[in-house]
Amino acid sequence: MILNLKISDFNTDQIKDIVFIERQSQYSSWTEKMFLAEAENKFSFFKIIKNDNKIIGYIIYRIVFDEAEILNIVVDKNFRGLKVGKYILNFAIENIKGKKCSAIFLEVHQNNIIAQKLYEQTGFKKYGLREKYYSSFDAILMKLSI
Numbered sequence: 001m002i003l004n005l006k007i008s009d010f011n012t013d014q015i016k017d018i019v020f021i022e023r024q025s026q027y028s029s030w031t032e033k034m035f036l037a038e039a040e041n042k043f044s045f046f047k048i049i050k051n052d053n054k055i056i057g058y059i060i061y062r063i064v065f066d067e068a069e070i071l072n073i074v075v076d077k078n079f080r081g082l083k084v085g086k087y088i089l090n091f092a093i094e095n096i097k098g099k100k101c102s103a104i105f106l107e108v109h110q111n112n113i114i115a116q117k118l119y120e121q122t123g124f125k126k127y128g129l130r131e132k133y134y135s136s137f138d139a140i141l142m143k144l145s146i
């Protein structure tokens with residue numbers, strides 16, 4: 001499939017599309033309220049990715065001083081495995097690098113092997129574990145030094 005990808009800032013008109021895609025993620029369950037709060041947060045960056053004119057994913061990250069954290073990344077299930085996740089993650093990394101950060105952190109569910117592979121391929125390294133962070137499951141802590 002040939003994609004015509006474009007990344008832009010989230011705006012509140014797009015909230016329904018974002019919540020629809022979020023519900024396809026078995027590893028996160030953000031509510032509309034959480035997305036809107038993040039959009040208002042001055043430390044947060046909320047980027048959406050479109051194929052032609054259709055929203056097919058998003059990434060949310062925060063930058064506080066010289067550290068960044070990836071909070072959420074989801075790709076529409078009909079567009080997974082097409083490097084869209086890698087594309088938007090790399091976009092965020094480049095954006096974060098431009099803001100003089102020294103490291104990017106994230107947490108990933110121990111069973112979310114696909115996301116772990118995406119992060120490892122992008123250069124993130126595992127550095128710790130937060131036990132039982134997702135009720136009975138651990139969170140793996142990952143870091144990218146930039």
Ligand SMILES: CC(C)(COP(=O)(O)OP(=O)(O)OC[C@H]1O[C@@H](n2cnc3c(N)ncnc32)[C@H](O)[C@@H]1OP(=O)(O)O)[C@@H](O)C(=O)NCCC(=O)NCCS
Nearest residue numbers: 025027073074075080081082083084085086108115117118
């Ligand atoms: C994780 C997610 C964002 C990846 O997006 P994607 O566009 O499907 O991923 P990409 O096509 O860019 O693939 C990136 C890498 O992930 C891995 N990957 C992707 N799909 C995979 C699959 N079905 N099986 C195994 N590895 C896979 C591969 O290493 C791949 O790189 P490669 O194609 O060069 O081998 C997407 O699967 C998703 O939205 N999942 C649900 C939400 C989620 O888990 N978010 C992360 C929370 S921490």
